[in-house]
Amino acid sequence: MILRHLFTATLIGVITSFGAVADGIGDPKKGAKVFKKCKACHQVGEGAKHRVGPQLNGLFGRTAGTLEGFKYSKAMTTAGEDGLVWTDETIAEFVENPKAFIPKSKMSFKGLKKEKDRVNLLAYLQTFSDNPQAVILEEVDADTTDGPALDAAVLALVGDAEYGEYLSGDCKTCHQTSGGDDGIPSIVGWPTEDFVIAMHSYKQKRRPHPVMQMMAGRLSDEEIASLAAYFNALQ
């Protein structure tokens, strides 16, 4: 089932996006702006590490789900085993609608609907595949507008996972502990720092979601650290 589904999806992907992407000449600078949407989860460029999503250096030509040190969804690993390689076409298809291309992958992103955005993003990511070290994009790296105002002390707090487990009851009404994702993102296994930053972004109303702003809004710094510790340990 998965095999056939994937095959069909890939085929459609090639047909629908080949012409556009192959002909389009993307602008890496514009793509850098598009990449802001990805930055909550992905790093790229010098020193890029796995965060919620894998780092994206050398993406082009790589088989899906094969980077060391990142815990992929079963769906992504299977896609790689079935022969999915990241190219102009497959990346474009994936980022257009991640859920349609690889159902049950961990990527909780609605997709880039505009073809221009996809073309520009590909041009930007391509620069890190040719030679990851060479490209410096000052504009983008200087951008920190999405992050919350946080004391280093708050980031350094070590949470009590037992307390986190109790508090997580509130989260689990919507977020599944299995890491499943049917319209509400998975929060299992996140790096604690990313979790803490995301929660404080909601608490400070820098991230726009009323439910999350409310849930995070009533949590203390210690409580956020405790939840981060608990969900990080959950596999």
Added chain:
Amino acid sequence: MKLNRRLFLGSAAAASASLSAPMAMGAGHGKPRVVVVGGGAGGATAARYIAKDSKGEIDVTLIEPTRTYYTCFFSNLVIGGFRDIQSIGHSYGKMAAGGVNVVHDWATGVDRDAKTVALAGGGSVPYDKLILSPGIDFVDGAVEGWDLSTQNAMPHAYKAGSQTELLKAQIMAMPQGGTFAMVAPPNPFRCPPGPYERVSMVAHYLKNNNPTAKIIIADPKAKFSKFGLFQEGWANHYGGMIDWIGSDFGGDNVSVDAGAMTVTIDGEVTKVDACNVIPAMKAGKIAHDADVTEGNWAPVNAIDMSTKADADVYVLGDSSSQGDMPKSGFSANSQAKVCANAVRGALTGSKVFPAKFSNTCWSLIDTNDGVKVGASYEATDEKIAKVDGFISATGEGADLRKATYEESVGWYAGITADMFG
């Protein structure tokens, strides 16, 4: 007088029950025993969390008569054709692996002195802590002309399952240009399945299959939750189809005749083709039988959901009278976790953390047009008190409304996994 008689009958029944089944389940060993009555959003969650977190230190028994539980939330979407009935049915198959002993039987009485729950199938189950989460029953005589004997002619569809399917079938059988009527409930009522989301789903079906049909709602209230959002949505999607008659216009003066299929609103008789009667509600029967109710509901302490009447009996969800939280599955699930933490602490000495509650209710108005309302709550000495809240705005863009609907689908998967494992 009433109290005395009930108490007397209760003890007598329990005495004979314990004679006929002297060695009831769970007796004869040292583990503390928790009995949960009702396997919905409150009861299933509480049972699962106590069993999971106590790691075998507590004996947990869940008493639930049905083998397949149909969620009230998303049951309106079945009526609208957005879900099928199987997709909202859940079995208790994974509960045993989670350490919960599931007994499929009716709890017919509670003896609070002997600390036992009587079962319809015979025998009784002893408890150290009892959690009741029986949902709702209807107040007798709440709608003139309607009682449980007429529930098939004029379904309530307020317990999901066969009633949901029956109402849907009757709507589908309406003649072209026919009339659907709803008698809406007074406050406080279980929600979901919200009456106004239901009207939206009926309208969605009719718009596509019976576009000249009419919908009338007789409502004993002058306003309801998300009033502005629904009025806007109905005007946008179903212009002219829905006639809402609030209490200011006589909607509180209503009677029905299930034989003649008529609804009388403020003296005006209307012949209808399908009629959904949602009477006033009260706590589920077992809460009244246990004598932990005052009036229609069971007053509880906000800090742990224990009843005011008995520190060893807890009431969750719709049946409880707790303060500011709505009677939703989300609320019951949230209360269950606070209760589970407190019960475990009382029985095993585990750490008890402060009570925090939350709720969000999504409603679907039409395809990809979802709205939501929610709040967070804390325990005070008097009640569960609202701290902070939000509601969708009128005039929101289509993308946001679609995202809200998709979020509700994710929430459904999340809460049912949280309830049933």
